[in-house]
Amino acid sequence: MFRCKAFHLAKIYWFKWAKKNITCVQHYKTGQKSTGGRLLSAYQPMSMEKERPSMLISGIGGTFGVLESHAEFLKKHFNLITMKELQKSKELHEKITSVFVLECLPVIDQELLEILPNLKVIGNSGVGVNHLNLKLISSFGVKVTNTPHAVSDSTADIGMALMLASARRLVEGCYLATSPDTTHFAVNWLGVEVSRATLGIIGMGNIGYKVAKRAKAFDMKILYHNRNRRKEEEEQEVGAVYCKNIDDVLRQSDFVMLVVNLTSETHNLIGKRELELMKPTATLINICRGAVVDQDALVEALQNKVIKAAALDVTYPEPLPRDHLLLQMKNVIITPHIGTATDQALRMMTEEAVENILAVLNNLPVPSEVISK
Numbered sequence: 001m002f003r004c005k006a007f008h009l010a011k012i013y014w015f016k017w018a019k020k021n022i023t024c025v026q027h028y029k030t031g032q033k034s035t036g037g038r039l040l041s042a043y044q045p046m047s048m049e050k051e052r053p054s055m056l057i058s059g060i061g062g063t064f065g066v067l068e069s070h071a072e073f074l075k076k077h078f079n080l081i082t083m084k085e086l087q088k089s090k091e092l093h094e095k096i097t098s099v100f101v102l103e104c105l106p107v108i109d110q111e112l113l114e115i116l117p118n119l120k121v122i123g124n125s126g127v128g129v130n131h132l133n134l135k136l137i138s139s140f141g142v143k144v145t146n147t148p149h150a151v152s153d154s155t156a157d158i159g160m161a162l163m164l165a166s167a168r169r170l171v172e173g174c175y176l177a178t179s180p181d182t183t184h185f186a187v188n189w190l191g192v193e194v195s196r197a198t199l200g201i202i203g204m205g206n207i208g209y210k211v212a213k214r215a216k217a218f219d220m221k222i223l224y225h226n227r228n229r230r231k232e233e234e235e236q237e238v239g240a241v242y243c244k245n246i247d248d249v250l251r252q253s254d255f256v257m258l259v260v261n262l263t264s265e266t267h268n269l270i271g272k273r274e275l276e277l278m279k280p281t282a283t284l285i286n287i288c289r290g291a292v293v294d295q296d297a298l299v300e301a302l303q304n305k306v307i308k309a310a311a312l313d314v315t316y317p318e319p320l321p322r323d324h325l326l327l328q329m330k331n332v333i334i335t336p337h338i339g340t341a342t343d344q345a346l347r348m349m350t351e352e353a354v355e356n357i358l359a360v361l362n363n364l365p366v367p368s369e370v371i372s373k
């Protein structure tokens with residue numbers, strides 16, 4: 001009770017301070033200008049008189065591992081240091097106060113934490129943090145932040161795209177249309193409609209809820225399971241029915257979409273038993289993490305027609321070995337973890353990560369801190 005009140009007072013004080021000290025900010029999504037918005041610093045280049053804080057940056061490809069345009073944005077606020085530069089110069093170790101981690105790269109280990117004595121925050125650009133050892137990181141007094149808002153639209157879109165593509169056999173159709181053999185062209189070609197079908201969403205966080213909003217527009221019946229039930233008005237807004245027991249979602253759905261965080265509780269959440277509960281006409285769609293599904297059990301279920309199809313943006317490992325059975329099945333669609341692979345999402349993820357990191361470095365309330373349990 002006391003902690004709640006204290007937090008509330010701190011929030012009021014912070015907003016008062018922000019209103020007085022920040023003249024103009026731009027909302028990271030709408031571009032709208034306002035005074036004292038939620039995301040304060042993302043658009044505020046640090047004053048050039050001050051030395052920019054040094055940030056270790058780690059991603060894939062390019063000089064900084066992120067797109068040039070995003071690196072340019074980061075450079076407005078930070079002095080960027082690459083892993084290679086860090087390895088070459090011991091002097092840099094003391095300077096680094098933050099690390100920017102691109103999506104799910106497993107780059108933070110004990111050795112790295114030990115050589116960065118002034119590290120305060122690891123800003124993950126992406127929502128999933130299963131690649132970070134939260135307990136180890138917090139034992140070094142370092143905070144972890146993520147970007148749950150920036151990723152939700154693009155990932156929900158991929159969920160819908162996979163569901164529609166699987167239902168209407170888009171990938172098979174594409175091969176057929178481009179094949180030199182035209183004799184099979186659209187003969188015996190039947191898909192299923194998603195309209196009025198039942199979609200079961202497992203994991204109703206930001207992304208799951210955005211999926212539900214989209215599915216509502218397709219007149220789908222929506223069931224969901226989540227650790228915490230959503231508010232009644234939120235359920236009503238998308239017409240989603242809560243199932244306390246995950247088995248009820250599995251039994252009744254035509255499409256089951258997985259949108260949970262990968263934790264020790266959700267590892268292999270969908271195994272042989274769960275697949276056997278699903279309808280033989282059902283499709284499993286996974287847009288969260290590969291390890292949420294027991295992949296051997298999935299292969300078996302698809303081979304034995306226990307379920308009809310699978311559409312996966314994530315697998316375990318990524319990419320799958322080229323001879324993996326999942327890659328050879330006609331009733332499986334696989335995309336290479338592209339839930340957040342849009343220019344807009346990456347830009348917003350970078351901005352949201354910067355916002356979090358600057359908040360930690362300036363001792364301000366952190367918009368999206370990940371607390372290790």
Ligand SMILES: O=C(O)[C@H](O)CO
Nearest residue numbers: 103104126127128151
């Ligand atoms: O976690 C996320 O945000 C995406 O899956 C990218 O890794």
